Amino acid sequence: MKKSWSMNQVPSNPNSNGAPNSNAGGAGNAASGTGSSPTFSPLYQQIKALITQSLQSGEWKPGELIPSEVELAGRYKVSQGTVRKAIDELAAENLVVRRQGKGTFVATHNEARAHFRFLKLMPDEGVSQHPDHQYVEVKRIRAAAEVARLLDLKSGDAVVYIKRVMSFDGVPTILEELWLPGQLFKGLTAERLAEYKGPMYGLFESEFGTRMIRATEKIRAVAADASAAEYLKVPEGTPLLCADRVSFTYGDKAVELRRGLYLTSSFHYQNELS
Amino acid sequence: MKKSWSMNQVPSNPNSNGAPNSNAGGAGNAASGTGSSPTFSPLYQQIKALITQSLQSGEWKPGELIPSEVELAGRYKVSQGTVRKAIDELAAENLVVRRQGKGTFVATHNEARAHFRFLKLMPDEGVSQHPDHQYVEVKRIRAAAEVARLLDLKSGDAVVYIKRVMSFDGVPTILEELWLPGQLFKGLTAERLAEYKGPMYGLFESEFGTRMIRATEKIRAVAADASAAEYLKVPEGTPLLCADRVSFTYGDKAVELRRGLYLTSSFHYQNELS
DNA sequence: AAGTGGTCTAGACCACTTT
């Protein structure tokens, strides 16, 4: 562990023995002499990176309690306030969840509160019933060029392909196709998917150790082709909302491609601009 | 100003004279005896509310420098750290912008960095040229029931109605309709709109004193009707992305309704899920 | 009672900007 901040923990009381920080009194950031770019980063960002590493490595698993702020402060030899600021940012990014009096927990998709973070389709009015999932196709294929490029694979690498229909109150509403790196999702079958209760990202995280952190979506309006029309039971040419998603796990690594076709006659894509 | 937090600014050194806080030594939050709900809020939230009031009242206008943290701490009789936390949240909500070494500024829509906060339509590849705006219709009408309800007006109240077409590289791409409370936008004409350089929200904020803070959008796929088809120069029935927006100013007050029809053949609605 | 996160203060130093 390197800390590039220096000369800043010299409290008024002159009892700073016990090595309060590994580089106390060190040369400092000012990189005297060299013309290179020293690439600073604040201490709390370094602590944040270390905590993220522990999350990524599985030292603390989704749903589990992470060490207390006091304990982490001791481990990293920084003040509790610095750990707090690091965890504040991790909480803002939905990587951990704070619970007063209990502790800080690793965020998980197997929670009610996480259900609508990646599912932005809402019923126009009322509350949607639990959806039915029908898995049309689950197979391993070879990555086409475009899929390989987006998933950072080589053309022809193994990819899990999934096609499913989601219905609300018996009405087919979403037709989805997914592409996942075969390497990460060995043993993913239609049965595993169908029998799993809860969101698919919960299955991915608990059974395959891949946690989706964030995603980007490009949204368009398209006309239903013959295939989509059949699955969604609408006339060919019906306007559908098409969302192309790329999902990322730790380290901004793309690990899911998803194309969703949404029938928006009684549902809408809800977005908050702020 | 009321502060419901108490008994917490009693530093170790016993020199706490000069009334460091108006309720130092007060009865405290514990609401002993009464069974009512005292509705606490942390000091920094109260400070945040006070700063927001000053923003709303126009004491500090968009683009201007607000008082320094030290000065605000003195004004509100709290520590700089508490002011800092209040401003941190305001910055996270894009109400203010911090600039190291210079100060904290009131956020404004007349800035390059704000251009894409409410304009989520992106070209599929490359960079969009500056769009042309053609104002089809700008008139004052009476609010229909639905418009009145969403804008918190009475049916029949005056409303400014705007219809415009945005083209990129000469290609009509967006057809927008807006409804604004007539009370707030007196003197808004097609000429004022057409001659204004920069985003419309910049005009609203600098000329009409109404600043858009956040918005919600419901997005659907629809088929172009005869009118939309004509304006966008596409066949009737062409799939269009329809975004229904409600925008809010300070105090969560709705002050704009907007329906955008987007031609997404070479543009897409870009969204980040996190 | 003990442990946890949440709030608040006070003071130090750093990095950046302007005078």
Next chain:
DNA sequence: AAGTGGTCTAGACCACTTC
């Protein structure tokens, strides 16, 4: 040199949860 926001520390107390 002076002023601003940015980082870091240390210590206090509060609210909530568990034992």
